[in-house]
Amino acid sequence: MKDIGIIAVGGYNEVGRNMTAIKIGKDIVVMDMGIRLDRVQIHEDTDVESLHASDLIAMGAIPDDSIMSHVDGKVRAIACTHGHLDHIGAISKLAHKYKAPIIATPFTADLINQEIKSERIFGVENPVMPMSAGERYQVTPDIELEFVRVQHSIVDCVFAAIHTKQGIILYANDFKIDRSPTLGEPPDFARLKALGKEGVVALITETTNASISGKTPSEQIAKDLVWDVLMGTEESKSGVMVTTFSSHIARIRSIIEAAHKMGRKPVLLGRSMEKYWGTAVRTGYAERNEGLTVYGRRKSVDKALKRIMTEGKDKYLPIMTGHQGEPGAILSRVANGETEYLVESGDKVVFSAGIIPQPLNISNRYTVETKLKMRGARVYDNIHVSGHACREDHWELLRMINPEHVIPSHGNLVSHGNYLMMAEDTGYSLGSNIHLVRNGQELLLE
Numbered sequence: 001m002k003d004i005g006i007i008a009v010g011g012y013n014e015v016g017r018n019m020t021a022i023k024i025g026k027d028i029v030v031m032d033m034g035i036r037l038d039r040v041q042i043h044e045d046t047d048v049e050s051l052h053a054s055d056l057i058a059m060g061a062i063p064d065d066s067i068m069s070h071v072d073g074k075v076r077a078i079a080c081t082h083g084h085l086d087h088i089g090a091i092s093k094l095a096h097k098y099k100a101p102i103i104a105t106p107f108t109a110d111l112i113n114q115e116i117k118s119e120r121i122f123g124v125e126n127p128v129m130p131m132s133a134g135e136r137y138q139v140t141p142d143i144e145l146e147f148v149r150v151q152h153s154i155v156d157c158v159f160a161a162i163h164t165k166q167g168i169i170l171y172a173n174d175f176k177i178d179r180s181p182t183l184g185e186p187p188d189f190a191r192l193k194a195l196g197k198e199g200v201v202a203l204i205t206e207t208t209n210a211s212i213s214g215k216t217p218s219e220q221i222a223k224d225l226v227w228d229v230l231m232g233t234e235e236s237k238s239g240v241m242v243t244t245f246s247s248h249i250a251r252i253r254s255i256i257e258a259a260h261k262m263g264r265k266p267v268l269l270g271r272s273m274e275k276y277w278g279t280a281v282r283t284g285y286a287e288r289n290e291g292l293t294v295y296g297r298r299k300s301v302d303k304a305l306k307r308i309m310t311e312g313k314d315k316y317l318p319i320m321t322g323h324q325g326e327p328g329a330i331l332s333r334v335a336n337g338e339t340e341y342l343v344e345s346g347d348k349v350v351f352s353a354g355i356i357p358q359p360l361n362i363s364n365r366y367t368v369e370t371k372l373k374m375r376g377a378r379v380y381d382n383i384h385v386s387g388h389a390c391r392e393d394h395w396e397l398l399r400m401i402n403p404e405h406v407i408p409s410h411g412n413l414v415s416h417g418n419y420l421m422m423a424e425d426t427g428y429s430l431g432s433n434i435h436l437v438r439n440g441q442e443l444l445l446e
């Protein structure tokens with residue numbers, strides 16, 4: 001029997017820059033290559049596209065894959081589970097070091113291709129192979145990679161099941177157990193249960209929200225919250241701006257639907273809104289929407305905002321970037337009075353997003369909210385539900401999969417610790433079949 005090695009390259013000490021190498025004998029499957037954006041944003045005017053991999057590694061922004069040069073094996077495939085930047089954002093900096101195809105679902109693969117295209121230092125020539133949930137790829141005669149449908153805050157998200165002679169390794173980053181999603185199907189519970197029966201050697205899972213008790217509400221609840229705020233008011237003539245994650249296509253579709261119900265024209269504003277919406281249209285997750293306009297470039301955004309002012313704010317629902325208060329995003333520019341969109345007393349600003357709890361975001365978000373309030377805006381905060389499983393969702397997955405070994409990833413020691421206590425409640429125990437692995441370490445399952 002060949003040994004299985006789990007090599008924690010990145011994302012085991014933090015939320016961000018995920019990368020795991022799974023070694024079966026001398027064959028390696030790399031899961032995810034992500035970036036940790038707060039390490040980049042802290043330096044003003046950092047242009048990631050023109051930074052060298054070694055500089056980004058030194059900043060702690062991308063996984064330190066130097067450990068891979070000491071590993072006795074060959075990378076046969078790189079697979080990404082979804083299109084968030086903490087899972088694909090380092091592809092353009094690291095993938096060229098490995099002679100292996102990049103495998104991802106169609107929406108994710110499209111985003112990866114865009115990352116590779118915008119890269120200015122490295123020529124990434126690895127073939128990008130789209131593979132849908134439910135399909136399989138033969139990595140070597142002994143190893144097969146299967147994608148299993150799950151739900152998350154971005155469309156086309158999957159678990160990766162790596163089938164080996166020693167059993168299955170299930171890579172579960174990221175997910176929520178959502179039985180009533182507003183876009184796409186619920187997780188493939190039948191397949192997950194079948195994998196559990198076949199025999200899972202190791203489950204590698206995120207712990208992002210394992211410190212939060214209970215269950216993550218469905219995306220349908222988020223839709224209800226957004227609709228309740230947008231339509232549940234007598235002040236239906238006031239200006240309304242909505243900001244949310246530009247990669248959260250399901251949420252944006254709910255907001256667009258609400259705009260039509262309100263009799264307002266939805267307008268998507270901002271470069272990343274244009275990027276993700278365009279990707280969704282190309283891959284069939286959104287239709288070319290009658291009455292929806294999208295503006296990416298600064299000049300066209302400014303023109304659109306000017307037109308909204310002349311035609312009447314009550315005729316439009318602008319959906320824009322800037323929910324974390326990012327300087328330079330459209331909402332910050334509106335708050336600064338840098339556009340012709342005038343915020344007046346009683347105008348509503350809806351944050352369909354939580355604050356990502358990092359000091360930089362908290363400070364930026366405080367700044368933008370305060371500036372908006374000083375102009376008279378009414379702020380609706382946290383009209384949002386998370387895309388990450390909470391503690392009881394983890395309990396459910398763990399019992400469904402029933403793995404021999406559990407390896408928490410994608411989190412910090414606090415969230416790993418909370419996951420661990422839950423797992424011990426189900427009968428696992430730290431050191432024997434739950435393993436705390438830190439960045440740069442290899443766990444050998446013999």
Ligand SMILES: [Zn+2]
Pocket residue numbers: 082084152174
């Ligand atoms: Zn994610």
